[in-house]
Amino acid sequence: MKNCAKLSEQQSQFLDAMATQLNFGSDTLTVFLNRFDKANRNQDNSLLAIKILWSREPEDKAQKLQDELTKICRVFEGAGCPIEKPKRGRQPKGKSPWEQAFKWLWETKFIEWQQSQKELVQPVEIDILVNLVREKISPYIQEACGWMRMLEINTPIGLNDIYTHVNILEKITASRGLKIDQLLRNCNQQDLEQFGLNRVVEKRVPGLKAVEQHSKLIILGKPGSGKTTF
Numbered sequence: 379m380k381n382c383a384k385l386s387e388q389q390s391q392f393l394d395a396m397a398t399q400l401n402f403g404s405d406t407l408t409v410f411l412n413r414f415d416k417a418n419r420n421q422d423n424s425l426l427a428i429k430i431l432w433s434r435e436p437e438d439k440a441q442k443l444q445d446e447l448t449k450i451c452r453v454f455e456g457a458g459c460p461i462e463k464p465k466r467g468r469q470p471k472g473k474s475p476w477e478q479a480f481k482w483l484w485e486t487k488f489i490e491w492q493q494s495q496k497e498l499v500q501p502v503e504i505d506i507l508v509n510l511v512r513e514k515i516s517p518y519i520q521e522a523c524g525w526m527r528m529l530e531i532n533t534p535i536g537l538n539d540i541y542t543h544v545n546i547l548e549k550i551t552a553s554r555g556l557k558i559d560q561l562l563r564n565c566n567q568q569d570l571e572q573f574g575l576n577r578v579v580e581k582r583v584p585g586l587k588a589v590e591q592h593s594k595l596i597i598l599g600k601p602g603s604g605k606t607t608f
Contacts, residue, residue, distance in 0.1 A: 409446040
């Protein structure tokens with residue numbers, strides 16, 4: 379059932395694509411979509427002419443249908459459809475101009491169209507697909523989740539305004555284990571009482587850089603130093 383529904387949808391899309399390509403409009407478009415629909419293949423022209431919703435009601439619906447089919451067949455010939463010239467008298471079944479056009483449309487053009495659709499559908503790598511989805515939904519996530527309400531503040535605050543950039547020390551200065559001669563080397567009369575311990579000589583590193591460099595981190599700091607907001 380699913381395959382049948384998919385094929386029917388493909389056929390409908392194909393007719394729409396052909397109608398656009400051949401610039402059919404108004405009653406010509408209506409006749410094309412009805413007469414060349416596979417579901418109406420065996421339906422008589424006179425009955426089909428009655429069912430068609432014309433833009434303006436013609437006096438002779440069957441003749442109006444025939445006139446539109448003649449226009450369509452001329453366009454088909456210009457597009458490469460081989461149509462034999464009708465002979466006098468009643469045409470054998472399957473040999474009328476529109477029936478020849480019908481056969482060419484579905485046995486030749488439809489197969490070409492299907493192939494072109496397959497070529498348009500290219501496999502996409504999962505990483506590329508994930509990045510495309512992220513780009514599409516990122517603005518919506520930012521709008522929905524990029525804010526936070528805080529106590530005693532009426533307006534919400536953006537997350538980027540809450541979290542702060544910090545510079546951290548990769549080594550804990552209190553556990554450096556320096557010897558006396560190393561302490562005296564950095565000592566002078568102004569800070570004799572503290573032996574240079576009041577100055578931080580360790581190089582500071584931006585917090586985000588430390589996260590990029592190390593897979594595991596333990597952040598130590600005094601109250602209010604920015605551990606949580608980092």
